[in-house]
Amino acid sequence: MAEMKLLGNSLSPFTHRVEWALKIKGVDYELIVEDPQNKSPLLLQLNLVHKKIPVLIHNGKPICESMVIVEYIDETFEGPSILPKDPYNRAIARFWAKFLDDKCLPAMGKALFGNGEESDKAKEECSELLKILDNELKDKKFFGGDKIGFADIAANVMAFWMGITEEASGVILVTSEKFPNYYAWRDNYISCSKVKEYLPSRDELFSHLQSRFHPTAAPN
Known part of the structure; x- marks a missing residue:
């Protein structure tokens, strides 16, 4: 089974974008709560460019930027399409x-x-x-x-x-x-x-x- 972790915060609309995509696809994940005012070493390590949430970790590999992550989820997992087929x-x-x-x-x-x-x-x-x-x-x-x-x-x-x-x-x-x-x-x-x-x-x-x-x- 794929290991899926999400660095984010429940009050963040950008985290919610990713969570919503995961829900659409029926993918289980673990939310690791980040404090935007006190960023963890893990977040700073995995998102070297922007140093912000969300970061999706799929089988140990990080993907950054919310809409990039949404596209990745859509292309990687079975289930209802998020982007149109046409x-x-x-x-x-x-x-x-x-x-x-x-x-x-x-x-x-x-x-x-x-x-x-x-x-x-x-x-x-x-x-x-x-x-x-x-x-x-x-x-x-x-x-x-x-x-x-x-x-x-x-x-x-x-x-x-x-x-x-x-x-x-x-x-x-x-x-x-x-x-x-x-x-x-x-x-x-x-x-x-x-x-x-x-x-x-x-x-x-x-x-x-x-x-x-x-x-x-x-x-x-």
């Missing part, structure tokens, strides 16, 4: 995953966690990017059509984590009036029974994020 549709799924990671997440991070002019500019950028996503999701339940696929897994942070971060920060970037298709996709993703089963505790994530925005706030 080459064109596979390319489109990879395009949206890269768009989300390279464009949307950095802008979202600056808008929600930044300050002053940087945050204001990022909010404007987020609005334009969300318009693109909203248009792409028109008449579609998920990025891949009727079922969750590769691009949806890449977008998990935009579904679950983004909404809770908005609430914790008090900065609202998404409304149903402004981005109805994107808003509906987010609800569909979070409401999916299989996804819901493996999402982290909402209260725990909210508390964690709130402590970042209000580090000096005294507990009640």
Whole structure:
């Protein structure tokens, strides 16, 4: 039997991408919890380039970067396909995953966690990017059509984590009036029974994020 270990953290959307892929394929694994503020020697040894989670260890061999790991899992194990079989549709799924990671997440991070002019500019950028996503999701339940696929897994942070971060920060970037298709996709993703089963505790994530925005706030 293959030995499968995952260095990660249950509150991390990037760890969740990998866990979700492993669940889709029915692959058993051991989660080795990492503290992002106090990285273990093992993590630093196995991810020399980025020094961050997640890292999948399959039979002693490490694979880094969440979406690279998801592709590896899809190609290595039997079970439902995560990437489409059609080459064109596979390319489109990879395009949206890269768009989300390279464009949307950095802008979202600056808008929600930044300050002053940087945050204001990022909010404007987020609005334009969300318009693109909203248009792409028109008449579609998920990025891949009727079922969750590769691009949806890449977008998990935009579904679950983004909404809770908005609430914790008090900065609202998404409304149903402004981005109805994107808003509906987010609800569909979070409401999916299989996804819901493996999402982290909402209260725990909210508390964690709130402590970042209000580090000096005294507990009640």
